Amino acid sequence: KQEVTQIPAALSVPEGENLVLNCSFTDSAIYNLQWFRQDPGKGLTSLLLIQSSQREQTSGRLNASLDKSSGRSTLYIAASQPGDSATYLCAVGGSYIPTFGRGTSLIVHP
C-alpha cells in the first residue's frame, strides 16, 4: 500500500523567503505526482503535475522535482508572499487513484 509523507507538517516564514516542501512515498512504481494547494475550507487547486518520466516542472515561482527511485518530491517556492499561505498537498498516482499526504500548512507573514 502506498504511503505518502509530507514534511514539515507546518511552516511559518517571513515574506520573501525561498522555501522547500518535501513529499516522500514508499512505492516508487508511480505514474505521476501532483502538487495541490488548499485554502481553509476550500477544495484543492492543482499547482503542478509531474509525470513519472519527468524530473521537474515549473510554474511561475513554483518548481517541483521528482526523484522516483528514491521516492521523493520537493516543491520549491521562490520569494514567498503572504498570499502563498495555504496547505500544500502532494498526491502520488500509482494507478488511476491518487494517494495523498497530510499536507504542509504554510504561513507567510508580512
Place this chain on the structure above:
Amino acid sequence: DTGVSQDPRHKITKRGQNVTFRCDPISEHNRLYWYRQTLGQGPEFLTYFQNEAQLEKSRLLSNRFSAERPKGSFSTLEIQRTEQGDSAMYLCASSQGRMGTEAFFGQGTRLTVV
C-alpha cells in the same frame, strides 16, 4: 465549462438522517473520484468511477455509503443514517484519458452532523 462542480457546498444534518451530494465533473472527463477529508488530514479515497462503472471502493465506504454515476456524467454520493463521525469535507475530482493525467477537484461539500 469552468471545472468540477459540487452541490451543496455546506450541509448540516441531524444524526440519523440521510444526505445526498452531487458532483458534476469536467464534461469530457471519464474518470470521477470521491474523497473524504477531515480536519488536519489529507483527502482519503472513497470510490472511483470510469464512465458509469464503479471500479473501486475503499474499505472506508461502509454499507451506509453508496455512490452512483448513472450516465457516466454527474455522480451522487449518499450517506444513510448519518453519524457524527461522518462530519467531514467530501471532495469530488475528475480526470481524463490514460493513467497519469491531471486530476481536478471541486470545492467540496462540508457535512456537519449534529
